[in-house]
Amino acid sequence: MMKKIVFVILISFFSTGLFSQINEAGIFAGGSNYIGDIGRTNFIYPNSFAIGAIYKWNMHPHYSIRANYKYSKISGSDSQSSNSFRKYRDLSFTNDIHEITLGIEYHFFKYSLGKVGFTHTPYVFFEAGTVNYGTLDDGRSFNFTMPFGAGYKTILAPNVGIGFETGFRYTFKDDIDGYPYDPLSENIQINPNNNDWYVFTGITLVFAFGREGCYTGSF
Template identity: 80%
Template structure:
C-alpha cells in the first residue's frame, strides 16, 4: 500500500516545471434564452438575465474540475417569433430556474492565474447537472427537477494577479419538455406543443474569478 502511495506521488511530481494547483471562485453574469415550443427559434438570443457562482479546481494547466450554480428567468413569446403559426397561436410563458452542475473544463493552451506565461486560452467544457423550475397546474403545479447536460466554450485571460475574466457560451439540453409550462392537447389547435421536442436553454455571459490556494507538486509536461 505504501509503495502505491509513493508511486502516485511520484507520478504527479515528474519533471516538467511546477504548476500551481490553485482554486478559483467567482461570479457569472449575463443573459439567457430558451429554445423550445414557444417564442423565437434563435439558438443564441439572450432576452433574460442570468447570474450565479462558479468554482474551479485547477488540476493541470490544460484542465480543471468545475462546479456552477446559475439562476435565471426563461421566457418565450410567440408574438416575437418569425414563425407565422407561432405568431397566430400567440402563446407566452415565463419560468424561473435554478441550475447546479459539475463537470470538466479543457484549456487549449496552458493556463494558470499564478504561473507566468500561462495567461489566456480558449476552452471547452462538459457538465452534468440538475435544474429546478416551476410547472403549470395542468402539469401538476409546484416545482420540479430535471436533469440537464451543459456544454459549451469560452475564452479567459488574466485581468490582474490571481484575478481572471472570461467570456462563456453554454448550451443546456434537458430531458423533458415542460419548462414552457404548457401541456400537449391534440384537440386544441391553439395549444399545439410538440411533446417529442425536449427543451433547451442557453447562458451567455462573463465570468470573474479570484484564485487562491497553495502550490502543488503536479508537473505534467503536456
C-alpha cells in the first residue's frame, strides 16, 4: 500500500511540477528611490538610475525561481520633502548600493516563453538577499534585505519577454543615509526605530533558452 502511495505522489509531481526546464536571463533597467529619515517619503518615486541582471528558472507555468543583481546610486534631500521639519533641517545624502537576491515569482496566469498560449500574466515575487553600501567612515557595509513586489510581463518575440515591475526592499538597519542616530546631537535628529527602505521600479528584458519540459497538469 505504501509503495502505491509513493508511486502516485511521484507521478503527480512529474505530471504537474515539471512543466519546463526553460531558463530566462536578461537585464533590468529603471530607477530607484529611498524611503527613510531624509528627503521625500513617496513610496514609489524613482529618482536615480538603476540597472541589473536577472535569471529565472521556470519550474511551472505558475511559478519561477529568480535570482537578481541590481546596482544604483540612491539619494535623499530634505529640501525636496513636503515635511516642514525636514525642509528646515535640510540634510541630504548620496550612496551607492549593490544588491543580490534569490526568491520565488508567482504567476496569476499560466506563462511560458516557449509554449503557445501562455503569453502574459501579472505576477508577485518574494525574495531574500544582501545589500552592500557605503558608510559614513568611507567603508562598506552589508545588510540583509527582503524584497517583495509585483509586476506584469508578456512575450515580446519568440523566446523574448518584457515586463514591468516594482519591488520594495526592507532593510534591518538605519544607516544607508549615512546619519546614524546620535542622542547627543542637537542638529541631527534621526529616528533610531525607523529602518531604511528602498525601491526599484523598471523594465525587465529576458531571453529564454533550454529544453521545453513536459507539463501536462491542469493548474
